[in-house]
Amino acid sequence: MAHVLGQNQYGKAENRIVRVYRDSTRHEIKDLNVSVSLQGDFEDVHLTGSNANCLPTDTTKNTVYAFAKEYGIESAEAFGITLARHFVDNTERGVVRSARIRIEEYVWDRIKTPDNSARFIGADEVGHSFVRNGQETRTTEVVYDGETVQVISGLKDLIVMNSTNSEFWGYIKDRYTTLQEAYDRILATQVTARWKYGFSGKDGEAQPNWNRSYQHVRRHMLEAFAETYSYSLQQTLHAMGTRVLNNRAEVDEVRLELPNKHHFLVDLEPFGLKNENEVYYAADRMYGLIEGTVHREGVVPVIPVA
Amino acid sequence: MAHVLGQNQYGKAENRIVRVYRDSTRHEIKDLNVSVSLQGDFEDVHLTGSNANCLPTDTTKNTVYAFAKEYGIESAEAFGITLARHFVDNTERGVVRSARIRIEEYVWDRIKTPDNSARFIGADEVGHSFVRNGQETRTTEVVYDGETVQVISGLKDLIVMNSTNSEFWGYIKDRYTTLQEAYDRILATQVTARWKYGFSGKDGEAQPNWNRSYQHVRRHMLEAFAETYSYSLQQTLHAMGTRVLNNRAEVDEVRLELPNKHHFLVDLEPFGLKNENEVYYAADRMYGLIEGTVHREGVVPVIPVA
Amino acid sequence: MAHVLGQNQYGKAENRIVRVYRDSTRHEIKDLNVSVSLQGDFEDVHLTGSNANCLPTDTTKNTVYAFAKEYGIESAEAFGITLARHFVDNTERGVVRSARIRIEEYVWDRIKTPDNSARFIGADEVGHSFVRNGQETRTTEVVYDGETVQVISGLKDLIVMNSTNSEFWGYIKDRYTTLQEAYDRILATQVTARWKYGFSGKDGEAQPNWNRSYQHVRRHMLEAFAETYSYSLQQTLHAMGTRVLNNRAEVDEVRLELPNKHHFLVDLEPFGLKNENEVYYAADRMYGLIEGTVHREGVVPVIPVA
Amino acid sequence: MAHVLGQNQYGKAENRIVRVYRDSTRHEIKDLNVSVSLQGDFEDVHLTGSNANCLPTDTTKNTVYAFAKEYGIESAEAFGITLARHFVDNTERGVVRSARIRIEEYVWDRIKTPDNSARFIGADEVGHSFVRNGQETRTTEVVYDGETVQVISGLKDLIVMNSTNSEFWGYIKDRYTTLQEAYDRILATQVTARWKYGFSGKDGEAQPNWNRSYQHVRRHMLEAFAETYSYSLQQTLHAMGTRVLNNRAEVDEVRLELPNKHHFLVDLEPFGLKNENEVYYAADRMYGLIEGTVHREGVVPVIPVA
Secondary structure: OOEEEEEEEEEEEOEEEEEEEOOOOOOEEEEEEEEEEEEEOOHHHHHOOOOOOOOOHHHHHHHHHHHHHHOOOOOHHHHHHHHHHHHHHHOHHHOEEEEEEEEEEOOEEEOOOOOHHHHHOOOOOOOOEEEEOOOOEEEEEEEEOOOOEEEEEEEEEEEEEEOOOEOEOOOOOOOOOOOOOEOOOOEEEEEEEEEEEOOOOOOOOOOOOHHHHHHHHHHHHHHHHHHOOEOOHHHHHHHHHHHHHHHOOOEEEEEEEEEEOOEEEOOOHHHOOOOOOOEEEEOOOOEEEEEEEEEEOOOOOOOOOO | OOEEEEEEEEEEEOEEEEEEEOOOOOOEEEEEEEEEEEEEOOHHHHHOOOOOOOOOHHHHHHHHHHHHHHOOOOOHHHHHHHHHHHHHHHOHHHOEEEEEEEEEEOOEEEOOOOOHHHHHOOOOOOOOEEEEOOOOEEEEEEEEOOOOEEEEEEEEEEEEEEOOOEOEOOOOOOOOOOOOOEOOOOEEEEEEEEEEEOOOOOOOOOOOOHHHHHHHHHHHHHHHHHHOOEOOHHHHHHHHHHHHHHHOOOEEEEEEEEEEOOEEEOOOHHHOOOOOOOEEEEOOOOEEEEEEEEEEOOOOOOOOOO | OOEEEEEEEEEEEOEEEEEEEOOOOOOEEEEEEEEEEEEEOOHHHHHOOOOOOOOOHHHHHHHHHHHHHHOOOOOHHHHHHHHHHHHHHHOHHHOEEEEEEEEEEOOEEEOOOOOHHHHHOOOOOOOOEEEEOOOOEEEEEEEEOOOOEEEEEEEEEEEEEEOOOEOEOOOOOOOOOOOOOEOOOOEEEEEEEEEEEOOOOOOOOOOOOHHHHHHHHHHHHHHHHHHOOEOOHHHHHHHHHHHHHHHOOOEEEEEEEEEEOOEEEOOOHHHOOOOOOOEEEEOOOOEEEEEEEEEEOOOOOOOOOO | OOEEEEEEEEEEEOEEEEEEEOOOOOOEEEEEEEEEEEEEOOHHHHHOOOOOOOOOHHHHHHHHHHHHHHOOOOOHHHHHHHHHHHHHHHOHHHOEEEEEEEEEEOOEEEOOOOOHHHHHOOOOOOOOEEEEOOOOEEEEEEEEOOOOEEEEEEEEEEEEEEOOOEOEOOOOOOOOOOOOOEOOOOEEEEEEEEEEEOOOOOOOOOOOOHHHHHHHHHHHHHHHHHHOOEOOHHHHHHHHHHHHHHHOOOEEEEEEEEEEOOEEEOOOHHHOOOOOOOEEEEOOOOEEEEEEEEEEOOOOOOOOOO
């Protein structure tokens, strides 16, 4: 039976780049991990051994570093858009038909010193010391196909916990059910979120303020997590997604992956002690995994299922 | 603007299970990591806080362990099919409309002792000692929607290297190209492969011999990697995929993800030494990432892009 | 030739425990990973198969959880001291002669909501929402041998960077040297620090304020890192260690392990661009690794080399 | 109070090197991760900012790669000895007083093809295809102080399991004991082993056959694990260590770290099923951790406690 080459793509993954802005006495830094992936006319590369249509992955890497100088990095999203457009619009003979740029961003805070203003912010020796924030990793994925830009931003590894205001009961009981109903439990999860922007990169369309939008989306998710009295992690997920849509007009769709980081109440009765929801064992595996999308009516959701 | 709940799913992930068969003097073991994910009528769970339609993730976990006893584990694929069918067919009021079971399998070899037959395989004390193989992880994903079973098996973390018979030249050169052409380089990659079976779970349709099929698919990929004189990793990828389709009728589609684990020739000239393709620096990041699907003509490919 | 049993120890490692204090409307939480290791009269356990002298690792685990209720967790250090003393002082027939408790602590911040005081801190629904800080992991190791307590606290995975004020030149040049001298480079490292307290657990000796001491030691290290104009990472290490000793009388000895997280200036000249210390490649491996101890004169250093 | 600089060391860590031997139609490869650490007269580097006594870590890296060409890599141990001697004996003004070389080795197997001898081992196209073994990582640590060489070799991540012939009972029971005695359990562990050679590098002293010794030590540990009817993991540890000392005269001391990878019998009774030691949950954390040294009488043990 004959066979054919299907979807294929390639590029240089995980280009680690730090861009320093030294224009003032306070430096600014951007710390990114950039992955490039290209689709296009690459049949010959696979079938004949000819690389005439192959832009080397090494060149895509060089482009990332050169663009950091030529265009700067105002935000991961804007940087990704510039890169994606370049690969599609400028590669020889139009062999690249679609480019996907994925970026992870690591946030750094300034190191605070006791007398920051006087002693430390002098003429030459200032504002160049940073500590990595470590709370979450910011992500974005930009796809450009020659016509439309699609931006899906997100975050991962943001770990949150409610020490109360969570219940779970009233569920299906079958032959294999042993779980006891819970009327006051810990609810903890490690948030992976992706949200799609309405922005499509048309001529004259202004880019959102990506950094500001990120801060607000993140804040709304945290607040919804904290303020939702929860009867299931699904309910909390839904509250987090709708909170974002209700408050951020630039976002069309939100997808959340929420592992239920189980905290099991330890049985202290054998030791003559009463555990009044105070001592928990934090388990690694197995874990519940709750995933879901919330999107605006009329919008076709595009964020893929992991 | 109104918003709606889109695709959603949940279940218990990473149930680690070891099943021992002690029927004979030589034990057999199966070592799996089983993840359950269910789709269905779960709107209320998200929106109202009612869990009346929620089969707890804890129950899905219990089911995995109970089924390991009730039905045994002949292969990860067969075990996954049994589980997926159960969740869809047997859950109350048909609220589960589709079930996905993902399984990782860790292979163990027997520990060989010098005089295995005589001293060690006696009446009571025998064939119960194992060492984890460690070469690759075997994977499968079974989806059942009430009508059709879909099985995508695979492997990951299989690391291979050709120390010669690999070239890369004749590619596009643009402003950002600095790569030197290579006429004899190391080609190394860490194989992630997934392949879809034609099996659809219809009444009376016999299951393939999953374990035997796995061994053959793996062997064909290794042989194609070793025997292909390569002008690009794309070409090697294509050779690996087609080799499987040419030899295994039960497979319809193969998708490969091949990071190019770069080995850079070290410049020894500053030390008065000549490096005749002998001393390499094995890099971690950045790396080329080559991905592609090969499928039979007329078959609609279904393995998702990572 | 005869052989003998040498140093040996055992216990339950990585007991993950979350302790919730629900006494007020604002909950407090402690999130620890506790590892127990015991030394003592365990020859028979190894040689004869008799477990008469073996306190099961499972019992050491139970003790950790029970003590979290009985004694609470004011600090990792105080909790470790209570546990270590228990195992040595209370185990049957004195078979445990020395106990070592290692603890990792994960710090959580409160989730801030816009109107924290009014809307959120009400009667029932309050101060129970947390986000994991993620910046560093706090560590401690307590050893008790029946007479003396030794406390070595620390931190790990605190990542810091100076974007300037770092040079490296004037070093030895031999046949294998190709490194160019640097007069303005990025200095970045991932701090692992351990410091020994003078506290020895004698009768009547007050415990330091462990949590307060931690905050100060951490602050002094960050400040020394930020304020040192550096000619080598060794010099920065020394400045960090001495800053702690100069400011914290309760600390006798500081040991630091500082990987030099290399940031290489990218050569942009092939692209007609000038890199004025703005665009860097952040490398993973290989990396310089600088380790050193600073201690008070007359004190015998005890923190082991990794 | 005055303070002083204590133990300190530095060097380049994790130099990843692949050495290809292409002398015959069958290539040979060595795949190492080499870490260099130097001790010596480095006070000034820490205190004054002068690097006059500093051999850059970059130079130590270059030396590793150059030596791979100049001296080849017959074994990790021999390569480590050559490197360590070089740094101490040849660095300017004798500033390096002691050098430690740590090496991890990753083993590769040849890819087997069906007709290996005829089709594949031809004149030009042969024996250059490898698959990483993956079972364990081989380790060594060489220290040279200008007089004596000390070699401690080992392995890590070798995962083994006995599905029976393991019991645990008769232990101490105190207020915190809930563990049930076990008369037939799974015993599984992930072996980390280090063993010290008697070899001291004196003039005229022949080096052991390091590769052969490794294979034998590994085999004896596996056999002892498989053949020991175990009443505790401590007993198994002791059997493994003594088996090596009894059979390998070149080894003086063995230290083992054996995490007890718990496999818990799943309670299937709620589902009307009987679990006859067939279905286990493989836990990640917490875990027992058993560590111990066995050494020849009269030998002072030197392998440090982790």
